[in-house]
Amino acid sequence: xxxxxxxxxxxxxxxxxxxxxxxxxxxxxxxxxxxxxxxxxxxxxxxxxxxxxxxxxxxxxxxxxxxxxxxxxxxxxxxxxxxxxxxxxxxxxxxxxxxxxxxxxxxxxxxxxxxxxxxxxxxxxxxxxxxxxxxxxxxxxxxxxxxxxxxxxxxxxxxxxxxxxxxxxxxxxxxxxx
Numbered sequence: 001x002x003x004x005x006x007x008x009x010x011x012x013x014x015x016x017x018x019x020x021x022x023x024x025x026x027x028x029x030x031x032x033x034x035x036x037x038x039x040x041x042x043x044x045x046x047x048x049x050x051x052x053x054x055x056x057x058x059x060x061x062x063x064x065x066x067x068x069x070x071x072x073x074x075x076x077x078x079x080x081x082x083x084x085x086x087x088x089x090x091x092x093x094x095x096x097x098x099x100x101x102x103x104x105x106x107x108x109x110x111x112x113x114x115x116x117x118x119x120x121x122x123x124x125x126x127x128x129x130x131x132x133x134x135x136x137x138x139x140x141x142x143x144x145x146x147x148x149x150x151x152x153x154x155x156x157x158x159x160x161x162x163x164x165x166x167x168x169x170x171x172x173x174x175x176x177x178x
Contacts, residue, residue: 012095039147048111103153110146
């Protein structure tokens with residue numbers, strides 16, 4: 001297995017096709033559009049920077065709990081690639097958690113960038129004069145993308161939670177058969 005860890009995560013997640021097919025991604029786009037009045041004004045990043053660190057801590061705890069679900073026999077049952085070369089259910093759930101955590105970290109970074117580079121646009125500012133009349137549009141695109149990542153990270157929490165429930169139900173069925 002010579003793939004780097006990011007490639008392994010992306011493959012286990014399902015790649016670009018899984019991303020595009022994700023109902024959470026599309027719901028995030030819709031919610032971002034609905035919440036335009038919030039993210040189109042300054043200081044929206046304060047919500048991101050107050051919510052995400054707490055959620056990130058909770059996520060890492062949830063990931064640790066996921067690693068403890070079931071016994072060794074159950075983990076063996078859901079691990080290992082099948083004959084079709086697809087990632088195992090075990091790796092698919094891991095990838096859902098990693099995706100969730102990556103989105104949280106990215107939303108914090110984007111929130112910090114937005115906060116660090118916010119300034120009142122004055123015509124004498126070099127950055128403002130470079131973009132001219134498009135300055136506000138450039139800001140809105142950046143704000144919109146950053147807020148979309150924030151909302152997507154929140155909805156990915158739901159995806160990771162449902163992935164955990166799915167595996168827990170498998171474990172329950174496995175125990176019932178015994």
